[in-house]
Amino acid sequence: MLSFECDYAEGAHEKIMQRLIETNREQKPGYGVDGYCDRAKNKIRAACGCPEAEVHFLVGGTQTNQIVIDSMLQSYEGVVAVRTGHVNGHEAGAIEYTGHKVLALPHKEGKLEAALLRTYLKGFYEDSSYDHMVFPGMVYITHPTEYGTLYTKRELLEIKAVCTEYQIPLYLDGARLGYGLGTDGTDVTLKDIADICDAFYIGGTKLGALFGEAVVFPKGNAPKHFFTRIKQHGGLLAKGWLLGLQFDTFFTDDLYVEIGRHAVRMADRIRAALRGKGYTFYMDSPTNQIFIVLPNDGLEQLQHKVVLSVWEKPDEDHTVVRITTSWATTEEMVRELTDIL
Amino acid sequence: MLSFECDYAEGAHEKIMQRLIETNREQKPGYGVDGYCDRAKNKIRAACGCPEAEVHFLVGGTQTNQIVIDSMLQSYEGVVAVRTGHVNGHEAGAIEYTGHKVLALPHKEGKLEAALLRTYLKGFYEDSSYDHMVFPGMVYITHPTEYGTLYTKRELLEIKAVCTEYQIPLYLDGARLGYGLGTDGTDVTLKDIADICDAFYIGGTKLGALFGEAVVFPKGNAPKHFFTRIKQHGGLLAKGWLLGLQFDTFFTDDLYVEIGRHAVRMADRIRAALRGKGYTFYMDSPTNQIFIVLPNDGLEQLQHKVVLSVWEKPDEDHTVVRITTSWATTEEMVRELTDIL
Amino acid sequence: MLSFECDYAEGAHEKIMQRLIETNREQKPGYGVDGYCDRAKNKIRAACGCPEAEVHFLVGGTQTNQIVIDSMLQSYEGVVAVRTGHVNGHEAGAIEYTGHKVLALPHKEGKLEAALLRTYLKGFYEDSSYDHMVFPGMVYITHPTEYGTLYTKRELLEIKAVCTEYQIPLYLDGARLGYGLGTDGTDVTLKDIADICDAFYIGGTKLGALFGEAVVFPKGNAPKHFFTRIKQHGGLLAKGWLLGLQFDTFFTDDLYVEIGRHAVRMADRIRAALRGKGYTFYMDSPTNQIFIVLPNDGLEQLQHKVVLSVWEKPDEDHTVVRITTSWATTEEMVRELTDIL
Amino acid sequence: MLSFECDYAEGAHEKIMQRLIETNREQKPGYGVDGYCDRAKNKIRAACGCPEAEVHFLVGGTQTNQIVIDSMLQSYEGVVAVRTGHVNGHEAGAIEYTGHKVLALPHKEGKLEAALLRTYLKGFYEDSSYDHMVFPGMVYITHPTEYGTLYTKRELLEIKAVCTEYQIPLYLDGARLGYGLGTDGTDVTLKDIADICDAFYIGGTKLGALFGEAVVFPKGNAPKHFFTRIKQHGGLLAKGWLLGLQFDTFFTDDLYVEIGRHAVRMADRIRAALRGKGYTFYMDSPTNQIFIVLPNDGLEQLQHKVVLSVWEKPDEDHTVVRITTSWATTEEMVRELTDIL
Numbered sequence A, B, C, D: 001m002l003s004f005e006c007d008y009a010e011g012a013h014e015k016i017m018q019r020l021i022e023t024n025r026e027q028k029p030g031y032g033v034d035g036y037c038d039r040a041k042n043k044i045r046a047a048c049g050c051p052e053a054e055v056h057f058l059v060g061g062t063q064t065n066q067i068v069i070d071s072m073l074q075s076y077e078g079v080v081a082v083r084t085g086h087v088n089g090h091e092a093g094a095i096e097y098t099g100h101k102v103l104a105l106p107h108k109e110g111k112l113e114a115a116l117l118r119t120y121l122k123g124f125y126e127d128s129s130y131d132h133m134v135f136p137g138m139v140y141i142t143h144p145t146e147y148g149t150l151y152t153k154r155e156l157l158e159i160k161a162v163c164t165e166y167q168i169p170l171y172l173d174g175a176r177l178g179y180g181l182g183t184d185g186t187d188v189t190l191k192d193i194a195d196i197c198d199a200f201y202i203g204g205t206k207l208g209a210l211f212g213e214a215v216v217f218p219k220g221n222a223p224k225h226f227f228t229r230i231k232q233h234g235g236l237l238a239k240g241w242l243l244g245l246q247f248d249t250f251f252t253d254d255l256y257v258e259i260g261r262h263a264v265r266m267a268d269r270i271r272a273a274l275r276g277k278g279y280t281f282y283m284d285s286p287t288n289q290i291f292i293v294l295p296n297d298g299l300e301q302l303q304h305k306v307v308l309s310v311w312e313k314p315d316e317d318h319t320v321v322r323i324t325t326s327w328a329t330t331e332e333m334v335r336e337l338t339d340i341l
Helices: A012-022 A034-046 A062-072 A114-126 A151-168 A177-181 A192-195 A225-232 A241-250 A255-276 A297-305 A331-340 B012-020 B033-049 B063-071 B114-126 B151-166 B175-180 B189-195 B226-234 B241-250 B255-276 B298-302 B331-340 C015-024 C035-048 C060-073 C114-126 C154-166 C177-181 C190-196 C226-232 C241-250 C255-274 C295-305 C331-340 D014-022 D035-048 D063-074 D114-126 D153-166 D177-181 D191-197 D227-230 D241-250 D255-276 D296-303 D331-340
Strands: A052-057 A077-082 A102-105 A135-144 A170-174 A197-203 A213-215 A287-293 A309-315 A319-323 B054-058 B077-082 B102-105 B135-141 B170-174 B201-202 B213-217 B288-296 B309-315 B318-324 C054-058 C078-080 C102-105 C135-142 C172-176 C197-204 C213-217 C291-296 C311-317 C318-324 D054-058 D077-082 D104-105 D137-141 D170-175 D199-203 D213-217 D289-295 D310-313 D318-324
Touching: A012 B012, A012 C172, A034 A052, A034 A192, A034 A213, A052 A062, A052 A225, A052 A241, A052 A255, A062 A170, A062 A197, A062 A225, A102 A114, A102 B226, A102 D289, A114 A135, A114 A151, A135 C255, A151 A170, A151 A192, A151 B298, A170 A192, A177 A192, A177 A255, A192 A197, A241 A255, A241 C331, A241 D213, A241 D318, A255 A287, A255 A331, A255 B331, A287 A297, A287 B241, A297 A319, A331 B063, B012 B241, B033 B054, B033 B189, B033 B213, B054 B063, B054 B226, B054 B241, B063 B135, B063 B170, B063 B201, B063 B213, B063 B226, B063 D054, B102 B114, B102 C114, B114 B135, B114 B151, B135 B151, B151 B189, B151 C177, B175 B189, B175 B201, B175 B255, B189 B201, B201 C015, B201 C114, B241 B255, B255 B288, B255 B331, B298 B318, B331 D255, C015 C241, C015 D014, C035 C054, C035 C213, C035 C241, C054 C060, C054 C241, C060 C135, C060 C172, C060 C197, C060 C213, C102 C114, C114 C135, C114 C154, C135 D289, C154 C172, C154 C190, C172 C190, C177 C190, C177 C197, C177 C255, C197 D331, C241 C255, C255 C291, C255 C331, C291 C295, D035 D054, D035 D191, D035 D213, D035 D241, D054 D063, D054 D227, D063 D137, D063 D170, D063 D199, D063 D213, D063 D227, D114 D137, D114 D153, D137 D153, D153 D170, D153 D191, D170 D191, D177 D191, D177 D255, D191 D199, D241 D255, D255 D289, D255 D331, D289 D296, D296 D318
Parallel strands: A077 A102, A077 A135, A135 A170, A170 A197, B077 B102, B077 B135, B135 B170, B170 B201, C078 C102, C078 C135, C135 C172, C172 C197, D077 D104, D077 D137, D137 D170, D170 D199
Antiparallel strands: A052 A213, A197 A213, A287 A319, A309 A319, B054 B213, B201 B213, B288 B318, B309 B318, C054 C213, C197 C213, C291 C318, C311 C318, D054 D213, D199 D213, D289 D318, D310 D318
């Protein structure tokens, strides 16, 4: 059955598959100290405009968040995130497992607001017993957010200003970063992110890699012995070149952003169709994720013809549903869907 | 340059690559609840002779050891292993990271001896202050061991008898299990392992998967909510079918053991050549790993022509070197090597 | 200067000091396996009406919460508490340090509402991806709460009913339990608590012990090897009889509740004086803690004459202040305070 | 029955009890920010000859080791200790609980040898795969050791030189430090320890405090927010002045070392008696602990008359027994014991 359930339902982009096939029998050193990783890292540094960046490759998103956050925090510190942030609700407590509290704040359309962040931090240090509490040790944001929304460059700069004021780093979870970069109208580039953030990751799994995320410490500011920390957390891949090879491909001829653009174009067509047919949008998201509100019985009918992702229930009679396009979405699939809608 | 450094230098066995290519554009559910995983699990259950076994797929070996051991132990328990056990020395403290001590015992040719284990456990409970100490909560062994040696069925049964006496589970790390199963003269089958052990994993990464290990709880005895524990440890793969597909291939037409047999055959030829030329073996290992002692200057010459793995230094003038064959070793590579030796 | 800042500003109740002096030179076994601990445990079992209860003594409250919660939870579980619960905000992340998330819900006058708890648990298990989330593994409540309020017996039974429905244990933090038990009008007795809860602790530090909390598992349901868990968490006291001796004294001639009654009587007089002088109460608390709202300049004047505890700022111009009585509060101190007010 | 089982069988030294009684009703601020703590810290700084030292008070020894070691290590580091070190065997895995491996080396009469330490560290960094292993992040020694032996100043300086060479801190567990300082013939003073070590603790529990250990970071080098780390580990005492008061007493008129001297004098008399009667010493220890080897039947007879501590069994027929004196040992008790022997 036709599925718009998520952006990780298929294997890998054909260009990536091609490279895997071509290099399959080559002998390479293990654990990511091979030439493919080196090339990928250099291309990422160039794309970020950060020659001194440290780049590390990991297998999945929760793993990446866990290792990066645990490594950047002191043991008495927690990570500030919005309540809907992936680390707060959907990672099975992977952050707490490493000993750190997620300090959850309210969100606005999935985003953290700089003013709210400042109020929270100010309040923390004004509390006379703050040293009996978890110190806010870093700020975590997602871009695109869990609701497919995007920060503007100004919003990112405002958050960064608060972080600078309170001397805590800003970390950006880019599980779907390519879909954000490939969205018309965004004023946030990869270079901006590298410039503004203290750490971020470029998501591969959802953008057409078999798996893989590239963590970037743009100022050469990776926590000491990050390699050993990855190993200690169980995240080190023996055949590490698989990660290098995939990211080398992503960052050749701008494939990474091109994939994002394609998926957003597909989503735009679906959004237009939905709008035309009078569907209610739950939130206004410009990227590859679309959230619509359906009456429960309408949802049931739809589910006979297409797989969608059930998100949340705003009331007894309605359901929020997510439609997701990806690198693998074809024009034909979109036509099929819009016919059904 | 020719390399016999390790068994994870190449990509994946051609049959696996073929399946990845064929199924690349299929849409599958994420996180391992797909049909490929189901089929692979059923085939593994059949191969183990354990219809009630619970099977879970993970990405890498350290990750697998970390999650299995942490999940099977109570928080006040540690894992008993020989000093040379992979979890004790070469996993960057991944076990301790989860709060558990590795209780290290002396080894004999890389193996744990049942008698020594019994002496240790007896002594523990005879100590009047044992409740101030870390409880031995499980026994960890590797098969083949880090030195390429194999337990006999009788040795495994003796270890199991001690475990039963002290009511602690036996866990077998099978990172190179296929190479053990494919060795002439072993009397240990996969069914024996499933019968004797409380948990074990069937290594994929070193046997010709891109990555992947299959954890088996043969008596349906997986720790509760093992899926969530995997997620919490950062080990859940979004495109979980990749693991199912690879193990489905391994367990079709006995490919897994066949791969093992091939590599051991290649190693046997190298062993014969070494013996013929008077090389000194460090340990007598029958599987795909060969350990020889070289004078330091001889080693240096060799390193100009072939990549080997430097293991340890028994004295100032000699070095122990490891030669490893794998699923990817060809007869031509073996000929080249024996010419060099 | 006169202080009503907290209930742990002085040493120990005179009866406790007396026993410490009398027994100082006796030789006793270490680590709590002495006769005083035995006697105290028996008296607590009798007072709880639970002959089969397991009782353990610990030094402090955060330590107790940390060890009890960590020991009762599976590693993939978190603890449900209201946002103002001590474990959520004021223990420096001691719960998260052990790997568990605090699942925070809104409070009503510091209390958890059974209906809200049910809604949360129902929603959790209805979410199709709940196994990607932290499982609610136990419920934590305080009695008296952080705002000095008390549950009714009916409220406790309602919460317990939800816990039973979802098969998770109920744990009660009784840091100030004696002040709750000693409050006129409460219908909750120690026996009720032992009957309703799966675990709770009887607070000593704030009731006139030098230090010490008594954890009770009323159904003999202590986590296995709880002694070793205490040691592992760094909580085992070498001279454990100090704890036994103090609780033996508390539970001789009903001293524990008598202390509570005295402090509440003192607080009642202060409440009457405050009411008479038109002060605004922030919350209506019947125990030894009183929360009043003061204009900021009024607070400053007061602070020249008496030490109070600054709690929170409901707005720019006002401050919530806590007045606390204790076992050590004398009638003269109360008179002095009411003169100042 | 007469007991020489340990040095924590009685309550507190009379001078300490006296201060507790005198100050019982005073109102003091909580959590160790009171005047008694300040005075005690100043006196300790003076005794150490380190005006810039940071001093923190904790309740017990395992707790102290856990918090200090966890706070000083990076997460990928372990602590080097001899196999008989308290942290390795007798703290129920408290160090591993915080995520760190104890890297155990052989001991010589309970002590770590500088040469062995250097060999280990050298070997670690020469191993080509050291970044897959636990980094040695600090060195832990005890003084007196678990066998009552003492380092010479020269031995300490040699260990320190190795630490300096490898840039890792040296931490000294002084659970029985006073007994070491009070031993005739030692050339190690408190000032030497403060000069040589990066962190150490002055044990109170075993020297006649009700409880309490003073951690000293002699160069003002406490890990950041050590107070909050103590709280997070559950180690913060509400009535913190109890600790300050006891250490203020210890460091008034040299009481701390005087207590040590007394106990060692008592032990010397017992040693002389044992020697005279032909007993076999297991190890030559000059402090308050005496280890003798007894035939098993001789031990049984002795146990009818005096409580001793059974240590280990060197063979089937013999037992090593520990006799311990303390601040509370009287001349009469010693006479009684020597009569029995």
